[in-house]
Amino acid sequence: MNIKVKNLSLTYRNHVALKDITLELSGEKIYGLLGRNGAGKTSLLSVLASFREASSGSITINGEEPFENAKIMQQVAFMYDKDYKDESDNVKDMLQDIQRYRPNFDMDYAEYLIEKFKLNKKKPVKQFSKGMQSALNVIIGLSTRAPVTIFDEVYLGMDAPSRDIFYKELLKDQQNHPRIMILSTHLVSEMDYLFDEVIIINKGKFLLQEEYNSLISKGATITGNRELVDNFVQAKEQINVQQLGDTKSVMIYGELDDHERNTALAKGLEVAPVSLHDLFVHLTEEE
Numbered sequence: 001m002n003i004k005v006k007n008l009s010l011t012y013r014n015h016v017a018l019k020d021i022t023l024e025l026s027g028e029k030i031y032g033l034l035g036r037n038g039a040g041k042t043s044l045l046s047v048l049a050s051f052r053e054a055s056s057g058s059i060t061i062n063g064e065e066p067f068e069n070a071k072i073m074q075q076v077a078f079m080y081d082k083d084y085k086d087e088s089d090n091v092k093d094m095l096q097d098i099q100r101y102r103p104n105f106d107m108d109y110a111e112y113l114i115e116k117f118k119l120n121k122k123k124p125v126k127q128f129s130k131g132m133q134s135a136l137n138v139i140i141g142l143s144t145r146a147p148v149t150i151f152d153e154v155y156l157g158m159d160a161p162s163r164d165i166f167y168k169e170l171l172k173d174q175q176n177h178p179r180i181m182i183l184s185t186h187l188v189s190e191m192d193y194l195f196d197e198v199i200i201i202n203k204g205k206f207l208l209q210e211e212y213n214s215l216i217s218k219g220a221t222i223t224g225n226r227e228l229v230d231n232f233v234q235a236k237e238q239i240n241v242q243q244l245g246d247t248k249s250v251m252i253y254g255e256l257d258d259h260e261r262n263t264a265l266a267k268g269l270e271v272a273p274v275s276l277h278d279l280f281v282h283l284t285e286e287e
């Protein structure tokens with residue numbers, strides 16, 4: 001399975017939401033899609049899922065254009081913060097409907113997840129709380145087992161224990177049934193360990209796509225005696241500085257080579273990794 005996006009742009013009336021985006025998702029991995037509010041995440045995902053047609057550029061899923069292509073659309077599950085206020089079916093009836101047009105749907109697994117999230121099977125879905133509706137979206141998204149599964153901020157309203165169940169089940173199911181999984185989120189520090197690759201878009205433009213491990217190795221936090229730290233970081237790009245008495249901690253952006261790392265350690269400085277959260281904030285902050 002692969003997704004190729006080439007020079008994709010999307011304009012709503014006169015507002016340009018996506019500008020010339022080119023990227024490729026190949027391989028059954030979990031991709032974290034990050035971007036600030038209004039960056040264009042939902043716009044990009046809705047084009048991928050054929051909910052919208054691109055204004056220009058192209059997108060192919062396994063070599064085929066997905067828009068109005070029933071065969072491809074069946075392979076893509078797009079879960080978002082959907083409003084179920086008019087849904088008078090209960091969970092079971094709803095899932096049975098979905099199963100009819102989703103070839104890989106696993107009802108036993110859906111039942112297992114319903115138990116995990118403790119959803120009432122008899123209640124009409126419109127009476128579910130916000131968090132329960134989000135759990136339902138997670139259940140549909142995971143049990144559909146679509147080769148391309150997209151979760152667009154689907155955790156909204158879910159409490160911390162429920163989000164934890166979501167992350168654990170997602171990792172387990174991805175291991176057993178690998179697929180292209182795209183997670184768009186603002187909860188960067190909570191979800192970063194899930195990502196194999198990270199894609200960042202900023203103001204409608206592509207900013208980067210990189211493996212998670214390689215991306216976080218692009219920064220480091222240097223901590224120790226103030227003067228020694230200042231000397232060490234003087235030629236580096238500094239993301240964040242904290243100081244307490246004579247101890248200073250500076251987050252830098254830019255890979256450290258082995259020599260630099262050993263020099264820092266030999267001076268008694270501590271070298272620690274940076275978080276995706278910090279890199280994300282730095283890479284997308286306003287100038």
Ligand SMILES: Nc1ncnc2c1ncn2[C@@H]1O[C@H](COP(=O)(O)OP(=O)(O)OP(=O)(O)O)[C@@H](O)[C@H]1O
Pocket residue numbers: 012013015016017035036037038039040041042043044
């Ligand atoms: N239906 C629409 N009509 C006009 N403009 C829209 C529409 N939907 C989105 N936009 C605009 O397109 C831009 C991108 O919006 P989008 O929802 O894709 O961003 P996002 O990254 O998902 O944001 P958030 O993190 O806040 O959910 C924003 O400036 C938004 O105002």
